Amino acid sequence: MAAKSILNELYQRLRTAAPVYKTTADEQCDGFVCWLTLPAVESEWEALSADRAFQGSGTSKKEAEHAAAHAAVEWLTAEKVLRPNAPSASHSSRGTAAAAAAAAASGPSPTV
16 A cells, blocks of 8 residues: 555544645755655554654655655554555655665555
């Protein structure tokens, strides 16, 4: 499952505001940069008690958003909000370390 879908599903299940993506052109690298904010949520997970920000970049807006979402999913997995699951189809992006990790990572699924 794609990282953006995982985040959207998690926040829908928590019945709260959706993650916010802000993507802009990055003239320095001839691509795009995305800043993703995960809103704070009252839940059983302390990791979600404050807004969290993540950044991703890519050659398209979609790639930049996916890279930022992937960084958030990796963090949520490390914080045990999400758990690793069986490998799923990954969406590769070009040009970022986060994108390289996205292509090699297995897809997590929410534990909520």
